[in-house]
Amino acid sequence: MAKELLINCYLFFFKIIFTICKGFSLRNKVVFVCSYTDNSQFVYDEMMYRKIKTDVVFLCRGKATLAHFTKTGELVIPFETTNVLLMIRSAYHLATAKLVIVDNYYGFLSVSTFKKKVTCIQLWHACGAFKTFGLKDRSVALRSARAQVRFTAVYRHFDKIVVGSDAMEKIFMRSFGLDETHFVHLGVPRTDLFFDLTKKEQMIKSLQPLRREKKIILYAPTFRDHPMEEDNFGLDLKIMEKELSNEYVLLLRLHPAERGKLDFSGLNPKFVIDGSEWDSVNELLLGADLLVTDYSSIPFEYALLKRPMIFFPYDLSAYERSRGLWGDYIKAVPGPIAHSTQEVVQIIKRNVFDLNQIAAFSEKWNRYSTGQSSSQVVDYLTCCLNK
Missing domain, CATH: 3.40.50.12580 (CDP-glycerol glycerophosphotransferase, C-terminal domain)
Known part of the structure; x- marks a missing residue:
């Protein structure tokens, strides 16, 4: 109960800050929200190789991820902290980016309504799954009704989900409660x-x-x-x-x-x-x-x-x-x-x-992971930035 209260308080304040920040114009900017390193790093490296002209920001959850992306020289901000200044900076960059790339479940998505020209892409951290997750995780049934509504709201913010196989797409559909229109068969970048x-x-x-x-x-x-x-x-x-x-x-x-x-x-x-x-x-x-x-x-x-x-x-x-x-x-x-x-x-x-x-x-x-996934994902991201 105490944990749920803290989550709700955090999201309440994040929503207020994010809503205020939406008053600023969108910029040609990509924000990576990271719990892991590999997929985002492969995509970033491909973007740098092609010299794509865009601002890049990494919002990092966890010390290891923060230390890893600091080496890129890009703007790196600790994410999901109780530090108000960091919360404001994170919300600002999320509210003004054309492209938001996430690699996990992030509660902020449940209270953040992006502008119409923004695309949120889920670059999940695994190629397949034995254990259930998302809405099919058995522990979800033990959570409060409000928490379950929040989970569904987060998943609905995934405009597109990158997959490496039809098998994983079917699991995502059940885990996130989404239909086939949300998936792109580009392969998983880290497998390159x-x-x-x-x-x-x-x-x-x-x-x-x-x-x-x-x-x-x-x-x-x-x-x-x-x-x-x-x-x-x-x-x-x-x-x-x-x-x-x-x-x-x-x-x-x-x-x-x-x-x-x-x-x-x-x-x-x-x-x-x-x-x-x-x-x-x-x-x-x-x-x-x-x-x-x-x-x-x-x-x-x-x-x-x-x-x-x-x-x-x-x-x-x-x-x-x-x-x-x-x-x-x-x-x-x-x-x-x-x-x-x-x-x-x-x-x-x-x-x-x-x-x-x-x-x-x-x-x-690994049907669609054939060694060219990073390139294919960046092709797709470029289209999103230019739309």
Whole structure:
């Protein structure tokens, strides 16, 4: 109840400020509202490569995102803070931009009515989904009626949503309550990295000091609501080290919300490596020989590399009850399933994977992501700016 009250107060003041700022004229300006870095960075880089003449502003939620985009030299403003001055600056740029690009759910959209010539584009941070979100997230039913109205209002502000597949479009339609007219099949910009042979080689070389002539297992569990600790994040690291350290190193990539919450001091640094500080998880995927994950969206991109994956839904029943999953998870994943650390170890040791299954999975979820997505998205954005 207290959280809902704070949200409503924030949005009330934001609406007032935004409405006042709409009195200013629109400018030839693109505002990126970012919780993540990859998609916005790829689009921005393509815009700079083409020397598109437009102002650019980054509104950043989270310290990592803020630090990342500060390097561009563009105007970067912390977003969704209680600082009134920052709120005014954010509202001003949103109210005067021709193009607003978001990568997540943002409550401000529920109280911000853009001018007719403004286009709001959703550049979602994932290529596919196992877990439900949006209106289909089971936790939504537990929220207040006012909150549910707010969610719907946010989604209705997405003029267009960029997708990489028909499969993801169908999920978005159900999650956001929108019809097919809201979607553009341009591919996901961050996937362009997987078609860059030079970048692949660079990433593999950069991980050589960690690899030490061994193979890299990347463990990337999805975010969970309970606190992250060594004994409750799935894998038993001591068993993994005992059974696999002769041939492998284990790279842990925790969700951004969980960075710094796992104490690595008691772990063997020659086997367990903290990969959470890398800006881009996709760069780590380029260097990994094997992925172990659960309900994360990472496999949808990793499938482009046609490399082995193991799915470790150690809390499948509980997770499905609390969060919800799309369809039959067991049938949906493109790799062997393990329910214990010992099963993970045995699958790795057997080293038998169906790469054709992974290729089919990639074809389904990355249909429009063919290495030209950033260019295609910028083509579309240019049309929006010039209309």
